[in-house]
Amino acid sequence: MVEVNQKVKVMTFFDTGKIFPVKMRWNKRIINFKKLVFSSSRRNGLEKIHSFIMESDSAIYEIEFSNESFRWILKKLQPMDLAQN
Amino acid sequence: MDFEKITTNGFGAKLILHVDFNSYFATIEQQANPSLRGKPVGIVKAEGRGCIIAASVEAKKFGIKTGSTVWEARKLYPNIVLVPANFDRYADTTKRFIKICSKFTPYLEVFSLDEVFMDVTETEKFFGHVFNIAIEIKKQIKKEIGEWVTCSVGISHNRLLAKLASSQIKPDGIFLICDENKLEILDKSDLTDVCGLGYGLNRHLRNLGINNFAKLRNCSIEFLKRHFGPFWSLHLYNISRGIDTSLLTAYRQIPDAKSVSRTFTTYRDLTTYDEILRLIRNLGEEAAFKARKMGLAGRYVGLSIRGGKYNSAWGHKTLKRYIDRGDDLFQVEKQIFEEFNWNFPASPDKLTSRGGPVRFAGITLGMLTKKELVTYSLFEKDQKMEKVTSAVDLINQKYGYYTILPASLLGIEIIRPEVNGYFGDKSYQLKFNDLDTFK
Numbered sequence: 001m002v003e004v005n006q007k008v009k010v011m012t013f014f015d016t017g018k019i020f021p022v023k024m025r026w027n028k029r030i031i032n033f034k035k036l037v038f039s040s041s042r043r044n045g046l047e048k049i050h051s052f053i054m055e056s057d058s059a060i061y062e063i064e065f066s067n068e069s070f071r072w073i074l075k076k077l078q079p080m081d082l083a084q085n
Numbered sequence: 086m087d088f089e090k091i092t093t094n095g096f097g098a099k100l101i102l103h104v105d106f107n108s109y110f111a112t113i114e115q116q117a118n119p120s121l122r123g124k125p126v127g128i129v130k131a132e133g134r135g136c137i138i139a140a141s142v143e144a145k146k147f148g149i150k151t152g153s154t155v156w157e158a159r160k161l162y163p164n165i166v167l168v169p170a171n172f173d174r175y176a177d178t179t180k181r182f183i184k185i186c187s188k189f190t191p192y193l194e195v196f197s198l199d200e201v202f203m204d205v206t207e208t209e210k211f212f213g214h215v216f217n218i219a220i221e222i223k224k225q226i227k228k229e230i231g232e233w234v235t236c237s238v239g240i241s242h243n244r245l246l247a248k249l250a251s252s253q254i255k256p257d258g259i260f261l262i263c264d265e266n267k268l269e270i271l272d273k274s275d276l277t278d279v280c281g282l283g284y285g286l287n288r289h290l291r292n293l294g295i296n297n298f299a300k301l302r303n304c305s306i307e308f309l310k311r312h313f314g315p316f317w318s319l320h321l322y323n324i325s326r327g328i329d330t331s332l333l334t335a336y337r338q339i340p341d342a343k344s345v346s347r348t349f350t351t352y353r354d355l356t357t358y359d360e361i362l363r364l365i366r367n368l369g370e371e372a373a374f375k376a377r378k379m380g381l382a383g384r385y386v387g388l389s390i391r392g393g394k395y396n397s398a399w400g401h402k403t404l405k406r407y408i409d410r411g412d413d414l415f416q417v418e419k420q421i422f423e424e425f426n427w428n429f430p431a432s433p434d435k436l437t438s439r440g441g442p443v444r445f446a447g448i449t450l451g452m453l454t455k456k457e458l459v460t461y462s463l464f465e466k467d468q469k470m471e472k473v474t475s476a477v478d479l480i481n482q483k484y485g486y487y488t489i490l491p492a493s494l495l496g497i498e499i500i501r502p503e504v505n506g507y508f509g510d511k512s513y514q515l516k517f518n519d520l521d522t523f524k
Contacts, residue, residue: 001118037116037119037231038113038116038117038230038231040117040173040174040177040178041177042173042174042176042177044484044485045481045482045483045484045485045486045488046482046483046484047484047485051174053117053118055119060118060119078118078120
Protein backbone atom coordinates (compact mmCIF):
# COMPACT_ATOMS: atom_id res chain seq x y z
CA MET A 1 0.00 0.00 0.00
CA VAL A 2 1.11 3.55 -0.78
CA GLU A 3 1.50 5.97 2.13
CA VAL A 4 -0.62 9.14 1.80
CA ASN A 5 -1.15 10.71 5.26
CA GLN A 6 -3.50 13.51 4.23
CA LYS A 7 -6.54 15.00 5.93
CA VAL A 8 -9.81 14.05 4.27
CA LYS A 9 -13.52 14.58 4.79
CA VAL A 10 -15.57 11.46 5.41
CA MET A 11 -19.32 10.98 5.53
CA THR A 12 -19.99 8.39 8.21
CA PHE A 13 -22.93 6.33 9.35
CA PHE A 14 -23.20 5.55 13.07
CA ASP A 15 -25.34 2.60 14.08
CA THR A 16 -25.59 0.39 17.19
CA GLY A 17 -22.14 1.31 18.47
CA LYS A 18 -20.44 0.90 15.10
CA ILE A 19 -19.03 3.33 12.57
CA PHE A 20 -19.40 2.88 8.82
CA PRO A 21 -17.56 5.31 6.55
CA VAL A 22 -19.80 5.84 3.53
CA LYS A 23 -17.88 8.19 1.25
CA MET A 24 -14.78 10.34 1.29
CA ARG A 25 -13.76 13.63 -0.27
CA TRP A 26 -10.07 13.68 -1.26
CA ASN A 27 -8.28 15.88 -3.76
CA LYS A 28 -11.63 17.33 -4.88
CA ARG A 29 -12.94 13.85 -5.73
CA ILE A 30 -15.78 12.00 -4.06
CA ILE A 31 -14.97 8.36 -3.44
CA ASN A 32 -17.87 6.08 -2.59
CA PHE A 33 -17.03 3.13 -0.38
CA LYS A 34 -18.53 -0.22 -1.37
CA LYS A 35 -17.34 -2.35 1.50
CA LEU A 36 -15.70 -2.29 4.91
CA VAL A 37 -12.74 -4.66 4.52
CA PHE A 38 -11.39 -4.46 8.08
CA SER A 39 -11.54 -2.23 11.12
CA SER A 40 -9.49 -2.00 14.27
CA SER A 41 -8.56 0.52 16.90
CA ARG A 42 -5.57 1.36 19.03
CA ARG A 43 -4.73 3.73 21.84
CA ASN A 44 -2.12 6.38 22.25
CA GLY A 45 -2.63 7.41 25.86
CA LEU A 46 -6.27 8.44 26.13
CA GLU A 47 -6.53 9.07 22.41
CA LYS A 48 -8.32 6.28 20.60
CA ILE A 49 -7.59 5.89 16.90
CA HIS A 50 -10.06 3.93 14.80
CA SER A 51 -8.69 2.47 11.60
CA PHE A 52 -10.86 1.42 8.64
CA ILE A 53 -9.83 -0.32 5.47
CA MET A 54 -12.44 0.53 2.85
CA GLU A 55 -12.95 -0.77 -0.66
CA SER A 56 -14.21 1.37 -3.50
CA ASP A 57 -14.61 0.46 -7.19
CA SER A 58 -11.03 1.39 -7.98
CA ALA A 59 -8.93 1.12 -4.83
CA ILE A 60 -8.58 0.12 -1.21
CA TYR A 61 -8.13 2.91 1.32
CA GLU A 62 -6.94 2.89 4.90
CA ILE A 63 -8.45 5.80 6.82
CA GLU A 64 -8.16 6.69 10.50
CA PHE A 65 -10.30 8.68 12.87
CA SER A 66 -9.04 10.11 16.16
CA ASN A 67 -11.46 10.66 19.01
CA GLU A 68 -9.14 13.36 20.29
CA SER A 69 -8.77 15.54 17.21
CA PHE A 70 -12.03 14.40 15.52
CA ARG A 71 -10.12 14.29 12.25
CA TRP A 72 -10.06 11.77 9.45
CA ILE A 73 -6.72 10.97 7.85
CA LEU A 74 -6.20 8.97 4.68
CA LYS A 75 -3.20 6.84 5.66
CA LYS A 76 -2.65 4.54 2.70
CA LEU A 77 -4.20 3.40 -0.54
CA GLN A 78 -3.79 0.55 -2.96
CA PRO A 79 -5.23 0.65 -6.49
CA MET A 80 -7.63 -2.20 -7.15
CA ASP A 81 -5.59 -3.83 -9.96
CA LEU A 82 -2.71 -4.27 -7.50
CA ALA A 83 -5.09 -5.46 -4.80
CA GLN A 84 -6.41 -8.17 -7.04
CA ASN A 85 -2.99 -9.47 -8.19
CA MET B 86 -22.25 -41.90 17.44
CA ASP B 87 -25.33 -40.90 19.37
CA PHE B 88 -25.66 -37.15 19.01
CA GLU B 89 -28.40 -37.04 21.61
CA LYS B 90 -25.79 -37.94 24.18
CA ILE B 91 -23.67 -35.00 23.19
CA THR B 92 -25.15 -32.66 25.74
CA THR B 93 -24.18 -32.22 29.32
CA ASN B 94 -26.70 -34.80 30.44
CA GLY B 95 -25.27 -37.64 28.42
CA PHE B 96 -21.73 -36.44 28.15
CA GLY B 97 -20.42 -36.12 31.64
CA ALA B 98 -20.10 -33.24 34.03
CA LYS B 99 -18.72 -30.59 31.66
CA LEU B 100 -19.05 -29.32 28.13
CA ILE B 101 -15.94 -27.44 27.02
CA LEU B 102 -15.21 -25.66 23.76
CA HIS B 103 -11.77 -24.69 22.53
CA VAL B 104 -11.87 -21.98 19.87
CA ASP B 105 -8.63 -21.37 18.02
CA PHE B 106 -8.07 -18.90 15.19
CA ASN B 107 -6.36 -20.39 12.15
CA SER B 108 -2.94 -18.81 11.43
CA TYR B 109 -4.04 -15.80 13.40
CA PHE B 110 -1.57 -13.01 12.57
CA ALA B 111 -1.35 -13.97 8.91
CA THR B 112 -5.11 -14.35 8.49
CA ILE B 113 -5.74 -10.93 10.03
CA GLU B 114 -3.25 -9.36 7.63
CA GLN B 115 -4.91 -11.16 4.73
CA GLN B 116 -8.30 -9.87 5.87
CA ALA B 117 -6.92 -6.32 6.08
CA ASN B 118 -5.18 -6.54 2.69
CA PRO B 119 -7.20 -8.52 0.13
CA SER B 120 -4.20 -8.72 -2.24
CA LEU B 121 -2.57 -11.15 0.25
CA ARG B 122 -5.47 -13.58 0.31
CA GLY B 123 -4.74 -17.04 -0.99
CA LYS B 124 -1.00 -16.36 -1.03
CA PRO B 125 1.79 -17.75 1.15
CA VAL B 126 2.39 -14.98 3.69
CA GLY B 127 4.93 -14.86 6.49
CA ILE B 128 4.62 -12.39 9.33
CA VAL B 129 7.88 -10.95 10.63
CA LYS B 130 8.35 -8.83 13.74
CA ALA B 131 9.37 -5.84 11.63
CA GLU B 132 10.86 -5.15 8.21
CA GLY B 133 14.31 -6.61 7.93
CA ARG B 134 13.81 -9.19 10.68
CA GLY B 135 14.93 -12.70 9.95
CA CYS B 136 12.35 -14.88 11.69
CA ILE B 137 8.80 -15.81 10.67
CA ILE B 138 6.57 -15.38 13.72
CA ALA B 139 3.43 -16.59 11.93
CA ALA B 140 2.74 -18.25 8.59
CA SER B 141 -0.48 -18.23 6.58
CA VAL B 142 -2.43 -21.41 5.86
CA GLU B 143 -1.06 -21.29 2.31
CA ALA B 144 2.54 -20.91 3.52
CA LYS B 145 2.16 -23.84 5.89
CA LYS B 146 1.37 -26.08 2.91
CA PHE B 147 4.94 -25.47 1.78
CA GLY B 148 6.32 -26.43 5.18
CA ILE B 149 6.84 -22.86 6.37
CA LYS B 150 5.98 -22.52 10.03
CA THR B 151 6.34 -20.32 13.07
CA GLY B 152 10.00 -20.03 13.92
CA SER B 153 11.25 -20.61 10.38
CA THR B 154 13.90 -18.15 9.33
CA VAL B 155 13.20 -15.98 6.31
CA TRP B 156 16.06 -17.75 4.55
CA GLU B 157 14.46 -21.17 5.19
CA ALA B 158 11.05 -19.88 4.11
CA ARG B 159 12.42 -18.52 0.83
CA LYS B 160 14.06 -21.86 0.11
CA LEU B 161 10.67 -23.53 0.47
CA TYR B 162 8.75 -20.84 -1.43
CA PRO B 163 10.84 -18.06 -2.98
CA ASN B 164 7.90 -15.72 -3.53
CA ILE B 165 6.64 -15.71 0.02
CA VAL B 166 5.22 -12.31 0.96
CA LEU B 167 6.67 -10.93 4.18
CA VAL B 168 4.47 -8.61 6.21
CA PRO B 169 5.56 -6.71 9.35
CA ALA B 170 3.43 -7.54 12.38
CA ASN B 171 0.84 -5.08 13.63
CA PHE B 172 0.33 -6.01 17.26
CA ASP B 173 -2.19 -3.25 17.91
CA ARG B 174 -4.37 -4.79 15.22
CA TYR B 175 -4.11 -8.29 16.71
CA ALA B 176 -4.79 -7.07 20.25
CA ASP B 177 -7.90 -5.23 19.08
CA THR B 178 -9.12 -8.29 17.17
CA THR B 179 -8.60 -10.43 20.26
CA LYS B 180 -10.71 -7.98 22.22
CA ARG B 181 -13.55 -8.43 19.75
CA PHE B 182 -13.05 -12.18 19.75
CA ILE B 183 -13.38 -12.27 23.54
CA LYS B 184 -16.56 -10.18 23.33
CA ILE B 185 -18.07 -12.59 20.78
CA CYS B 186 -17.29 -15.66 22.88
CA SER B 187 -18.48 -14.05 26.10
CA LYS B 188 -22.00 -13.84 24.64
CA PHE B 189 -22.24 -17.62 25.00
CA THR B 190 -20.91 -18.12 28.49
CA PRO B 191 -19.43 -16.11 31.35
CA TYR B 192 -16.97 -18.97 31.97
CA LEU B 193 -14.36 -18.02 29.46
CA GLU B 194 -10.62 -18.60 29.72
CA VAL B 195 -8.41 -16.58 27.40
CA PHE B 196 -5.65 -19.11 26.84
CA SER B 197 -3.62 -17.04 24.39
CA LEU B 198 -4.10 -14.18 21.99
CA ASP B 199 -5.99 -16.44 19.57
CA GLU B 200 -7.44 -19.21 21.73
CA VAL B 201 -10.18 -19.38 24.30
CA PHE B 202 -11.69 -22.16 26.35
CA MET B 203 -15.39 -21.86 27.02
CA ASP B 204 -17.35 -23.80 29.60
CA VAL B 205 -20.87 -24.00 28.14
CA THR B 206 -22.13 -26.64 30.57
CA GLU B 207 -24.74 -24.28 32.02
CA THR B 208 -25.45 -22.21 28.93
CA GLU B 209 -25.75 -24.79 26.18
CA LYS B 210 -29.47 -25.11 26.82
CA PHE B 211 -30.03 -21.47 25.79
CA PHE B 212 -28.68 -22.18 22.31
CA GLY B 213 -30.27 -25.54 21.66
CA HIS B 214 -27.11 -27.55 21.19
CA VAL B 215 -23.38 -27.12 21.55
CA PHE B 216 -22.91 -27.35 17.77
CA ASN B 217 -25.16 -24.31 17.43
CA ILE B 218 -22.77 -22.39 19.67
CA ALA B 219 -19.78 -23.45 17.58
CA ILE B 220 -21.48 -22.52 14.31
CA GLU B 221 -22.71 -19.19 15.68
CA ILE B 222 -19.22 -18.26 16.94
CA LYS B 223 -17.82 -18.89 13.46
CA LYS B 224 -20.59 -16.81 11.89
CA GLN B 225 -20.04 -13.92 14.27
CA ILE B 226 -16.29 -13.95 13.71
CA LYS B 227 -16.88 -13.66 9.98
CA LYS B 228 -19.39 -10.86 10.50
CA GLU B 229 -17.55 -8.86 13.18
CA ILE B 230 -13.94 -9.42 12.18
CA GLY B 231 -13.93 -10.41 8.54
CA GLU B 232 -15.03 -12.98 6.01
CA TRP B 233 -11.48 -14.31 5.48
CA VAL B 234 -10.98 -15.06 9.17
CA THR B 235 -11.60 -18.64 10.27
CA CYS B 236 -11.29 -20.64 13.43
CA SER B 237 -11.33 -24.27 14.45
CA VAL B 238 -13.60 -25.34 17.31
CA GLY B 239 -13.00 -28.39 19.46
CA ILE B 240 -15.75 -29.77 21.68
CA SER B 241 -15.29 -32.22 24.52
CA HIS B 242 -15.80 -32.67 28.23
CA ASN B 243 -12.45 -31.31 29.42
CA ARG B 244 -9.79 -28.82 28.37
CA LEU B 245 -7.26 -31.40 27.25
CA LEU B 246 -9.58 -33.11 24.81
CA ALA B 247 -11.26 -29.89 23.64
CA LYS B 248 -7.85 -28.51 22.60
CA LEU B 249 -6.93 -31.77 20.91
CA ALA B 250 -10.27 -31.71 19.11
CA SER B 251 -9.75 -28.24 17.66
CA SER B 252 -6.46 -29.35 16.12
CA GLN B 253 -8.10 -32.20 14.18
CA ILE B 254 -9.60 -30.13 11.37
CA LYS B 255 -7.65 -27.05 10.31
CA PRO B 256 -8.60 -24.66 8.98
CA ASP B 257 -12.23 -23.85 9.75
CA GLY B 258 -13.27 -27.08 11.44
CA ILE B 259 -15.58 -28.28 14.20
CA PHE B 260 -14.61 -31.53 15.86
CA LEU B 261 -16.05 -33.43 18.76
CA ILE B 262 -14.19 -35.82 21.03
CA CYS B 263 -16.39 -37.94 23.25
CA ASP B 264 -15.95 -41.18 25.15
CA GLU B 265 -16.56 -43.18 21.99
CA ASN B 266 -13.70 -41.73 19.98
CA LYS B 267 -11.26 -40.24 22.48
CA LEU B 268 -8.85 -43.19 22.58
CA GLU B 269 -8.88 -43.46 18.80
CA ILE B 270 -7.98 -39.77 18.48
CA LEU B 271 -5.33 -39.97 21.19
CA ASP B 272 -3.74 -43.05 19.67
CA LYS B 273 -3.30 -41.44 16.28
CA SER B 274 -1.88 -38.25 17.81
CA ASP B 275 1.76 -37.54 18.48
CA LEU B 276 2.71 -37.31 22.15
CA THR B 277 3.45 -33.59 21.81
CA ASP B 278 0.09 -32.89 20.12
CA VAL B 279 -1.41 -32.80 23.57
CA CYS B 280 -1.14 -29.67 25.70
CA GLY B 281 0.80 -30.50 28.86
CA LEU B 282 3.28 -32.91 27.31
CA GLY B 283 6.30 -30.91 26.29
CA TYR B 284 9.75 -31.50 24.92
CA GLY B 285 11.32 -32.78 28.15
CA LEU B 286 8.64 -35.32 28.99
CA ASN B 287 8.47 -36.41 25.35
CA ARG B 288 12.21 -37.06 25.23
CA HIS B 289 12.15 -38.99 28.50
CA LEU B 290 9.22 -41.11 27.28
CA ARG B 291 10.90 -41.87 23.96
CA ASN B 292 14.06 -42.91 25.79
CA LEU B 293 11.88 -45.49 27.53
CA GLY B 294 10.52 -46.69 24.20
CA ILE B 295 7.14 -44.98 24.68
CA ASN B 296 6.28 -43.08 21.52
CA ASN B 297 2.48 -43.10 21.50
CA PHE B 298 -0.46 -42.92 23.86
CA ALA B 299 -1.37 -46.60 23.51
CA LYS B 300 2.05 -47.59 24.89
CA LEU B 301 1.77 -44.92 27.57
CA ARG B 302 -1.59 -46.32 28.61
CA ASN B 303 -0.04 -49.75 29.00
CA CYS B 304 2.38 -48.43 31.61
CA SER B 305 1.37 -48.99 35.20
CA ILE B 306 1.22 -46.10 37.61
CA GLU B 307 4.06 -47.68 39.58
CA PHE B 308 6.28 -47.76 36.49
CA LEU B 309 5.48 -44.13 35.75
CA LYS B 310 6.15 -43.13 39.36
CA ARG B 311 9.54 -44.82 39.23
CA HIS B 312 10.59 -42.87 36.16
CA PHE B 313 8.71 -39.58 36.49
CA GLY B 314 7.99 -39.07 40.16
CA PRO B 315 4.65 -38.75 41.94
CA PHE B 316 3.39 -35.63 40.14
CA TRP B 317 4.25 -36.29 36.48
CA SER B 318 3.34 -39.98 36.70
CA LEU B 319 -0.27 -39.11 37.53
CA HIS B 320 -0.26 -36.41 34.88
CA LEU B 321 0.92 -38.87 32.20
CA TYR B 322 -1.46 -41.57 33.41
CA ASN B 323 -4.37 -39.18 33.03
CA ILE B 324 -3.30 -37.69 29.72
CA SER B 325 -3.01 -41.11 28.09
CA ARG B 326 -6.63 -41.76 29.04
CA GLY B 327 -7.94 -38.32 28.11
CA ILE B 328 -8.54 -37.45 31.73
CA ASP B 329 -8.18 -33.81 32.74
CA THR B 330 -9.73 -32.39 35.86
CA SER B 331 -8.29 -28.89 35.50
CA LEU B 332 -10.79 -26.08 35.69
CA LEU B 333 -11.02 -23.07 33.43
CA THR B 334 -9.42 -19.96 34.84
CA ALA B 335 -12.21 -17.58 33.98
CA TYR B 336 -11.42 -14.22 32.48
CA ARG B 337 -12.19 -12.29 35.63
CA GLN B 338 -10.53 -14.69 38.03
CA ILE B 339 -6.99 -14.52 36.76
CA PRO B 340 -4.78 -14.25 39.85
CA ASP B 341 -2.39 -11.36 40.31
CA ALA B 342 0.80 -11.70 38.34
CA LYS B 343 3.70 -13.22 40.26
CA SER B 344 6.26 -11.47 38.08
CA VAL B 345 6.54 -9.06 35.18
CA SER B 346 9.17 -9.35 32.54
CA ARG B 347 10.17 -8.02 29.18
CA THR B 348 12.50 -9.50 26.63
CA PHE B 349 13.75 -8.14 23.36
CA THR B 350 15.89 -9.34 20.47
CA THR B 351 17.63 -6.40 18.89
CA TYR B 352 17.78 -5.60 15.19
CA ARG B 353 21.55 -5.42 15.24
CA ASP B 354 24.45 -6.38 17.49
CA LEU B 355 24.99 -4.14 20.51
CA THR B 356 28.70 -3.66 20.92
CA THR B 357 29.13 -1.20 23.80
CA TYR B 358 28.23 -1.19 27.48
CA ASP B 359 26.16 1.98 27.02
CA GLU B 360 24.01 0.38 24.35
CA ILE B 361 23.33 -2.65 26.52
CA LEU B 362 22.57 -0.52 29.57
CA ARG B 363 20.13 1.60 27.55
CA LEU B 364 18.38 -1.55 26.36
CA ILE B 365 18.11 -2.79 29.95
CA ARG B 366 16.83 0.61 31.07
CA ASN B 367 14.18 0.63 28.35
CA LEU B 368 12.93 -2.88 29.15
CA GLY B 369 13.01 -2.25 32.89
CA GLU B 370 10.97 0.94 32.51
CA GLU B 371 8.19 -1.05 30.84
CA ALA B 372 8.26 -3.85 33.40
CA ALA B 373 8.18 -1.39 36.30
CA PHE B 374 5.26 0.49 34.73
CA LYS B 375 3.29 -2.74 34.37
CA ALA B 376 3.92 -3.60 38.01
CA ARG B 377 2.79 -0.13 39.12
CA LYS B 378 -0.34 -0.29 36.97
CA MET B 379 -1.27 -3.58 38.60
CA GLY B 380 -0.67 -2.05 42.04
CA LEU B 381 2.23 -4.42 42.68
CA ALA B 382 5.86 -4.15 43.72
CA GLY B 383 8.56 -6.82 43.65
CA ARG B 384 11.91 -7.70 45.20
CA TYR B 385 13.29 -10.35 42.88
CA VAL B 386 15.23 -8.92 39.96
CA GLY B 387 16.48 -11.08 37.12
CA LEU B 388 18.57 -10.24 34.06
CA SER B 389 19.58 -12.36 31.12
CA ILE B 390 21.56 -11.35 28.07
CA ARG B 391 22.61 -13.28 25.03
CA GLY B 392 25.03 -12.73 22.22
CA GLY B 393 26.14 -15.44 19.84
CA LYS B 394 25.45 -19.11 20.34
CA TYR B 395 27.81 -19.60 23.26
CA ASN B 396 27.62 -16.18 24.82
CA SER B 397 24.93 -15.78 27.40
CA ALA B 398 24.65 -14.77 31.01
CA TRP B 399 21.91 -14.88 33.56
CA GLY B 400 21.77 -13.53 37.09
CA HIS B 401 19.39 -12.40 39.76
CA LYS B 402 19.17 -10.65 43.10
CA THR B 403 16.58 -10.85 45.83
CA LEU B 404 16.28 -7.52 47.57
CA LYS B 405 15.29 -6.79 51.13
CA ARG B 406 12.88 -4.10 50.00
CA TYR B 407 10.16 -3.93 47.37
CA ILE B 408 10.61 -1.76 44.32
CA ASP B 409 8.33 -0.63 41.50
CA ARG B 410 10.22 2.19 39.82
CA GLY B 411 12.21 1.94 36.63
CA ASP B 412 15.25 3.72 38.03
CA ASP B 413 15.41 1.47 41.12
CA LEU B 414 15.03 -1.61 38.92
CA PHE B 415 17.75 -0.36 36.60
CA GLN B 416 20.25 0.14 39.44
CA VAL B 417 19.88 -3.52 40.41
CA GLU B 418 19.96 -4.73 36.79
CA LYS B 419 23.12 -2.72 36.25
CA GLN B 420 24.77 -4.37 39.28
CA ILE B 421 23.86 -7.81 37.93
CA PHE B 422 25.21 -6.92 34.49
CA GLU B 423 28.49 -5.64 35.94
CA GLU B 424 28.90 -8.91 37.80
CA PHE B 425 28.76 -10.74 34.45
CA ASN B 426 32.15 -9.15 33.57
CA TRP B 427 30.99 -9.05 29.99
CA ASN B 428 33.94 -8.41 27.68
CA PHE B 429 34.15 -6.38 24.51
CA PRO B 430 35.45 -7.84 22.28
CA ALA B 431 34.70 -11.40 23.33
CA SER B 432 37.53 -13.29 24.93
CA PRO B 433 38.76 -16.23 22.84
CA ASP B 434 38.41 -18.44 25.93
CA LYS B 435 34.71 -19.24 25.81
CA LEU B 436 34.84 -21.47 28.88
CA THR B 437 35.99 -18.87 31.34
CA SER B 438 34.80 -15.59 29.94
CA ARG B 439 31.63 -14.16 28.51
CA GLY B 440 31.38 -11.32 26.08
CA GLY B 441 30.99 -10.07 22.59
CA PRO B 442 28.07 -8.43 20.81
CA VAL B 443 24.66 -8.72 22.45
CA ARG B 444 21.43 -9.44 20.55
CA PHE B 445 18.99 -10.24 23.36
CA ALA B 446 18.12 -9.02 26.83
CA GLY B 447 15.43 -10.04 29.26
CA ILE B 448 14.55 -8.55 32.59
CA THR B 449 12.24 -9.78 35.33
CA LEU B 450 10.73 -8.19 38.42
CA GLY B 451 9.33 -10.96 40.57
CA MET B 452 8.04 -11.88 44.02
CA LEU B 453 5.33 -9.33 43.33
CA THR B 454 3.06 -8.29 46.14
CA LYS B 455 0.35 -5.69 46.50
CA LYS B 456 1.89 -2.25 46.89
CA GLU B 457 -0.62 -1.34 49.59
CA LEU B 458 0.89 -4.08 51.78
CA VAL B 459 4.44 -2.79 51.38
CA THR B 460 5.87 -0.63 54.15
CA TYR B 461 5.88 2.99 53.07
CA SER B 462 9.31 4.61 53.08
CA LEU B 463 9.78 7.38 55.63
CA PHE B 464 12.62 9.01 53.69
CA GLU B 465 11.68 12.30 52.07
CA LYS B 466 13.63 11.50 48.94
CA ASP B 467 11.67 8.27 48.38
CA GLN B 468 8.36 9.98 49.04
CA LYS B 469 9.23 12.71 46.56
CA MET B 470 10.17 10.13 43.91
CA GLU B 471 6.84 8.35 44.47
CA LYS B 472 5.01 11.58 43.68
CA VAL B 473 7.18 12.23 40.63
CA THR B 474 6.57 8.68 39.36
CA SER B 475 2.81 9.02 39.85
CA ALA B 476 2.80 12.29 37.94
CA VAL B 477 4.84 10.79 35.10
CA ASP B 478 2.47 7.81 34.93
CA LEU B 479 -0.54 10.14 34.68
CA ILE B 480 1.04 12.10 31.85
CA ASN B 481 2.07 8.95 29.97
CA GLN B 482 -1.36 7.42 30.38
CA LYS B 483 -2.96 10.54 28.98
CA TYR B 484 -0.59 11.32 26.12
CA GLY B 485 0.96 7.93 25.35
CA TYR B 486 3.81 5.70 26.47
CA TYR B 487 7.16 7.45 26.93
CA THR B 488 5.77 10.98 26.59
CA ILE B 489 7.97 11.50 29.65
CA LEU B 490 10.94 9.17 29.61
CA PRO B 491 14.29 8.68 31.33
CA ALA B 492 16.96 11.00 29.95
CA SER B 493 19.22 8.05 29.16
CA LEU B 494 16.67 6.95 26.55
CA LEU B 495 16.68 10.26 24.68
CA GLY B 496 17.75 10.09 21.09
CA ILE B 497 17.27 6.35 20.64
CA GLU B 498 14.44 4.37 19.15
CA ILE B 499 12.31 3.38 22.13
CA ILE B 500 11.16 -0.22 22.45
CA ARG B 501 7.45 0.13 23.09
CA PRO B 502 5.03 -2.21 24.84
CA GLU B 503 3.30 -4.82 22.68
CA VAL B 504 1.26 -7.96 23.16
CA ASN B 505 2.73 -11.27 22.18
CA GLY B 506 1.03 -14.39 20.95
CA TYR B 507 1.92 -16.46 24.01
CA PHE B 508 0.20 -13.93 26.25
CA GLY B 509 2.74 -14.32 29.01
CA ASP B 510 1.50 -11.16 30.72
CA LYS B 511 -2.13 -12.24 30.60
CA SER B 512 -3.00 -10.83 34.00
CA TYR B 513 -1.81 -7.38 32.97
CA GLN B 514 -3.28 -7.39 29.46
CA LEU B 515 -6.73 -8.67 30.43
CA LYS B 516 -7.25 -6.81 33.68
CA PHE B 517 -5.27 -3.61 33.40
CA ASN B 518 -4.62 -2.86 29.78
CA ASP B 519 -6.87 -2.05 26.87
CA LEU B 520 -7.75 -5.71 26.37
CA ASP B 521 -10.18 -5.39 29.25
CA THR B 522 -13.34 -5.52 27.13
CA PHE B 523 -15.55 -4.38 29.92
CA LYS B 524 -14.05 -0.90 30.40
